Amino acid sequence: MAKIKVTQIRSVIGRPEGQRLTLRSLGIRRMHHTVEVEATPQVMGMIAKVRHLVRIEEQ
Known part of the structure; x- marks a missing residue:
């Protein structure tokens, strides 16, 4: 499996609890x-849920 770097670039203040828990x-x-x-299907699904809050870099 490939490795992915995930970096938070936006705040979770005011975001729904589900997005906070996903991060x-x-x-x-x-x-x-x-x-x-x-980069498992489960992790990719979590990243898709909070893609507006994070930056993705493929290794």
Whole structure:
């Protein structure tokens, strides 16, 4: 599987609780925090849910 870097670029203030929890489940804790995750279908679905809040970089 490919690795993906996910970086939070927008704040979760005022966002629905589901989007906040999705970022936390990806391992992102704060603004400009980057995590490296496997590109599984489950992770890609979570990224699609919060794509307006994050930046994606393929490895």
